[in-house]
Amino acid sequence: MRISWRSSGNRSSADAKRQGRGEYEFSDQFDGLGPRDVLNRRIIVELGSGLEINTQLEGRWTRSKPTIRRIDSSSRTPLIQLQLAAVLLMPKPIRTDRSWGHYRPVMQDDLYGILHINLNKVELVGTDALRIGIGEVIVGNAMYQAEELRYAERLELVRRCWHRKDAINGEIGGLLAEHERQVRAGGPILERGLEVVKQLQEEMARSAGDFGIVGNAPTGDVLPSLVEAVAIADVSSQPVPLDAIHPEQQELRRRSVRQWAQHAARGAESARFRRQMREAYRSTCVICGLQLPPLGGDGNPGVDAAHILPWRHYDLDVVQNGLCLCKLHHWAFDEGLIEVRKTDSGYAVAVPPEAEERVAAFGAGFSAEFLRQCQGAIQGSRLPENQGNWPSQAYLEERRRAFNPEQSN
Ligand SMILES: [Zn+2]
Structure with missing residues (x-):
């Protein structure tokens, strides 16, 4: 089974404003369960590693389609694609395909859509809940229609950033801590969760130079540069496989790793210093x-x-x-x-x-x-x-x- 974006197609003129704004629907089968079997149940997304979010969304039969809706229709709970994107630190997807971009990278704020969320687990829980697990996420824009994002790998990278958040620059570390709290709170991921990702994108774009790495655009995917910044901070904790090295080379290797570790340990502090200097002196x-x-x-x-x-x-x-x-x-x-x-x-x-x-x-x-x-x-x-x-x-x-x-x- 999958959750797929469907173009809204032709609408009456009253709906002209919303034209092109697609919907998310259940489709296909899973272990004998079809879309009709999973409706009217609150959707719990199993994220993996014991994490899950209760989305406050449900499948509902709307206009003869198994569409995903807010349980409380008066709430402003973000829809499934936005909650998922926030968990995975992805730029903000948009449902309006007319706005999608034509270029790479595909994932940029408001210029791409999540097309499919492939499920690797679909389980009815009690009488009112539905527990799903995610396999792949397919994203696209107007030109590149099917880019696969491997969900588990991406979540693992996000977790790695959480794990080393204290070693990175203050503001970024703080935003990562907030992101982790939002996800671990069990959901739903609300507006503030989306905001944190946006701030991380902007902050990382600003400070990438301080880490000596190439940054993301403030509207682009923040994860690669975050992972790189974390790796710089992480070096000091990496074990050195000394037994793989010729004895004469071992001392040399020890020294270079020690120096590298000192350098890395200083990384966060230096980044902060450069940043403060630039601000104090207006560059x-x-x-x-x-x-x-x-x-x-x-x-x-x-x-x-x-x-x-x-x-x-x-x-x-x-x-x-x-x-x-x-x-x-x-x-x-x-x-x-x-x-x-x-x-x-x-x-x-x-x-x-x-x-x-x-x-x-x-x-x-x-x-x-x-x-x-x-x-x-x-x-x-x-x-x-x-x-x-x-x-x-x-x-x-x-x-x-x-x-x-x-x-x-
Ligand atoms: Zn000068």
């Missing part, structure tokens, strides 16, 4: 004033969160230990060609005496003129609005001491 380079936010919302920003005291030695992921710099000025700062100092009224960029000589030694294509352009007071408008987030004078001085140990202050 503006303090030295040249160029504002370079991520392009289109899901690209990478053109500014970096530079550490005043390098994290390798100090591990200080706080905004006061950061400077928002474009790629070029980040490089010059890291190379020690320019430095930032606290002044009475704010901050200024200085060029250390030996920098011009070093630059001259680079030779062609680069001149001291570049350094002179950086020099001078930093405009207050390029700094964070909140003065508490301004670069710490103590860190700036500590950096100068660390970089020029022979110089006294």
Whole structure:
């Protein structure tokens, strides 16, 4: 048996507004049960791994069809395809086939439909309930009519994200926790459940760059980038199959895994730091004033969160230990060609005496003129609005001491 989308077909003009908005119906047989046998029973979807949702929906004989309806027709309970999509963190499907898109990826908000939900379990429970299990979900748009989504695999990926939610960036972790609560509450999945998926899509599109991964579009499938972010956070807990490695290679492997694990453990914190920096400085380079936010919302920003005291030695992921710099000025700062100092009224960029000589030694294509352009007071408008987030004078001085140990202050 399956639950299938059926085009609404021709309607009277009174229904013109709803034209093209399909319905979901039971079809085919399962173990001797037909659509007529499963009507007027509340539908419980067995999700697997002991999870289930009571949808507050039922099959009802409507216009000579076994259509799926709300049990309480005055409620706003989302219909079956929306509840299922929310559980699986899919973009929002739409019943109006006229609105479906023509391109890949098929699954994008309001541009695709769930065409079939194939059932691998259909069981009548008592006199008023129907318990179903899901095999595959078939999605499509105007051009790609039958893309199969393997339900169990997808749910497993969702569960993996839940499991590691604490290791990921705060907002995303919080949304995953809320999603898990919604699903574990046993249903129905209400409007808020749909909203959480939307927020996850947007949040992941915004912060993918912070994880160093390619993000989803804010209207697209969030699961692949979530899984990747989780994998980064997950590395530290993965066992290393040492017995498969030549003894001489083992120490090497141990070391690289340890370093990778340290890096991964830092992943969430670094992502948060970069994000906070970008927000505090409005993606503006303090030295040249160029504002370079991520392009289109899901690209990478053109500014970096530079550490005043390098994290390798100090591990200080706080905004006061950061400077928002474009790629070029980040490089010059890291190379020690320019430095930032606290002044009475704010901050200024200085060029250390030996920098011009070093630059001259680079030779062609680069001149001291570049350094002179950086020099001078930093405009207050390029700094964070909140003065508490301004670069710490103590860190700036500590950096100068660390970089020029022979110089006294
Ligand atoms: Zn710059």
